[in-house]
Amino acid sequence: MRELNEILNQIDGAIGGSSWFVYLLLGTGLFFTIYLKFPQIRYFRFALRVVKGKFDKADDEGDASHFQALATALSGTVGTGNIGGVALAVHLGGPAALFWMLVTAMLGMTTKFVEVTLSHKYREKVGDGISGGPMYYMKKRLNITTKSGKVIKTGYFMGGLFAIATIMSSxxxxxxxxxxxxxxSVFTTFGVEQWITGAxxxxxxxxxxLGGIKRIVKVTEKIVPFMAVVxxxxxxxxxxxxxxxIFPSILAIFGDVFTGSAAMGGFLGANLAFAFNRGVNRGLFSNEAGQGSAxxxxxAARAHEPVSEGMVAILEPFIDTIIICTIxxxxxxSSGAWAKKYENEIQYSDIVVLADVYDEADEDDKRTVRNHMIQKESVPLFSGNLNVEEGIVQNGVTIIAAESFAENVKIRRGDKLYSGTINVLNGSIAGDSDVTIIGKSLLHSAPLTTVAFNEGYFGDYGKYIVSIGLILFAFSTAISWSYYGGRATTYLFGTKYIIVYKIIYVAGFFVASFADTTIIWTLANITIALMTIPNLIGILIMHREMKQTVGDYWKDFKLEWPNEKTPE
Incomplete structure (x- = not known):
């Protein structure tokens, strides 16, 4: 599993984890923010009026109201990105990563406005309702006509690529x-085996x-407000x-923006590149602006003007990232949990075995290991057999777990302390090892947020809030993404294959409940990038049409609602 994760990490590093992807994402948002004169600010209050149904018409076509569409899209974005994703960003990049998540969200508000407007404009009627998304505007508007009049179907190719990526990303x-x-989270909180929860x-x-979009929107419009309040x-x-x-935490978010976060507690520190890259990537995973999913x-929303639905989408990154992720x-x-070590069962993929002994109390040793973790320099990795007696490693090595020095490491097989050998190659424990590794280390993803919630007025009961919230958040996200994947399946193969997709989707949902967390997060990064890249290229190509569409909207609006104040 470790080897597989390394391969996936290389793929992720070449696309989603690369600097060019980050610049493409932020650059697109910045371009449209300036080009359209800061619509995320000018249109924000107006968007609130639209989502309330202020300007609805009785004959508007669609399968959902503005609020239902917003709730469905939010249920697709408000999920583990807000709980596990934020924790992973802070774990890897420190407090400064949160700043870059907020920047991504602010620019993403404009990106969502653009992608939703264009997708709504070119939606189509299909057998089971309205179908839309970036693949439709790509198919209709991104083909190239040569001087001789020959049509090169680049739009069909981009639309197909996006639809395939959407299914993968679902x-x-x-x-x-x-x-x-x-x-x-349920296992950590209640001790219920993962496969049972999955089943x-x-x-x-x-x-x-299986009930389709109408059942989906009815469920999500009830789940989203409730789960947010809890x-x-x-x-x-x-x-x-x-x-x-609170104040020191805010200072930490903004204080190390251009330098990275210094070492603190068990946290070894992160440079600017780690904070920036992980913050932007986790921001995208959280609000999905530019990904083309929302x-x-x-x-599917009932609206006669695509721009009005685009305005509703402006609210999503604000709610999802600027509010929920910041909190x-x-x-x-504020709890300090991000820099504390907790005893836990350490996953193999989180472990790196160094060939020498390093002392965390020694500043030089700590600096050396830190530089290794942020890829500034490298240290020798252990290869060979770890000799274990009564659960204690006998070799002169250092075990790094979850980017921190592991403490009080005990090796168990079943309920007993283990004596024997463990095969290690280039610092990685062999995936076929059947031992359990217990020790104190930093936590990341949902387990980190879970222990942080115990540091409040509810004490140990705080973890139940995270578990309940995570169940609702993540379950509603899975519901929404099944719809996205279903629409992509319809685009590629027709409506009769939706049932096949849904069966595979449910089966994957069960299997993933007991799979390796780290590999799944890496896979998620890759599939996000495969959707985002063609979508960003598409909306950039159509920038002039977008501006024209917005201008036409306000002209028509002023004629139809002459007494209403507008942001224009």
């Missing part, structure tokens, strides 16, 4: 990491998604319990 984004985080929720998922109340209880740490949900970040920082 598993990598909306399915696998969602149930994996749910199952791990129960897989049955519930099948019951919802989660935010729990989060605020931690933040105010640690009120003296436009699929918004295309999660403050929970992690």
């Amino acid at each position: 598993f990598g984004t909306g399915n696998l990491p969602q149930i994996n985080n749910i199952a791990n 129960v929720l897989a049955v519930l998922l099948a019951a919802v998604i 989660y935010l109340l729990g989060a605020l209880s931690v933040i105010f319990y640690n009120a003296e740490n 436009p699929i949900a918004h295309s 999660t970040g403050l929970v992690l920082l």
